[in-house]
Amino acid sequence: MSLYLALKFLHLLGATILLGTGTGIAFFMLMAHLSRDAAFVAGTAGIVVVADALFTATAVVAQPVTGYLLTRETGIGLGEGWVALSLGLYVTAGLFWLPVVWIQARMRDLAAAAARAGAPLPAAYNRLFRIWFACGIPGFGSVMAIVWLMVAKPALGG
Template sequence: MAYDVWKLVHLLGVILLVGNVTVTSIWKLYADRTRDPRIIGFAQRLVTVTDWFFTFWGILLLVAGGYGAAWVAGMDPLRDGWLVWSEVQFVAAGVIWLTVLVPIQVRQARMARVFATTGEIPAEYWRAGRRWIIWGLIATIPLVGALWTMVAKP
């Protein structure tokens, strides 16, 4: 029973994390396509809000549930091959997110606060947006890899 509870916590974390990463990128792209500074400013603010609300808590649930389930099942998440490999992929995605994507989001959010009122979207916002999408896709690859590894247990 305890294993099932930890596994449920783990899966809820996965749903929050992967769901938010996917949905946020889609609605941000659609907001940017409007070229309306107010809509883009609002969407950019929500990128930050949803990252804290869904991504952050999703990561916490995912990690706590995963380690809790492994502990109850008698597995060693620091030695069992498929668990280690999934953790490496998860950490790789997190490193990309923290070192590349979060700084871009912060810059874009600061710009959006200004242009939401002035109406002038600087070229740097669009360049940063392209980098955000490219690096977001790159960061998603190890995240999906970790998900596959957890399911397939190679």
């Protein structure tokens, strides 16, 4: 296998992991939240925190590394329109993902405390869920746009 194909495979794998893990996390967190069961939310959020650390964080590191190496291998400049826009969207996704990592851990802790006390999910949990959900839209949307740019490689700019 050529270096180019190996890098392309790893880059595509990273993109798939970002989209797949993001979709799975969003689905499972939403379903747990809708149950209003504090113990279920705590358990789900605990798994989500681990999944983010294992899968999302690894892909977040691998994507720019493999992307940069691909640009070097192909001779495409980082200033190429679709590449530059992808990089901007990557930063945007990161700015929304980083607080979500902390929010998920805090939601887990609040739900676990409520479950131990036999209490409903507290108002602080509900506030964090709304922020978590709101951050997911531009964060995940940015990743989807990056994948489209990666596939279409549109001619942008002048």
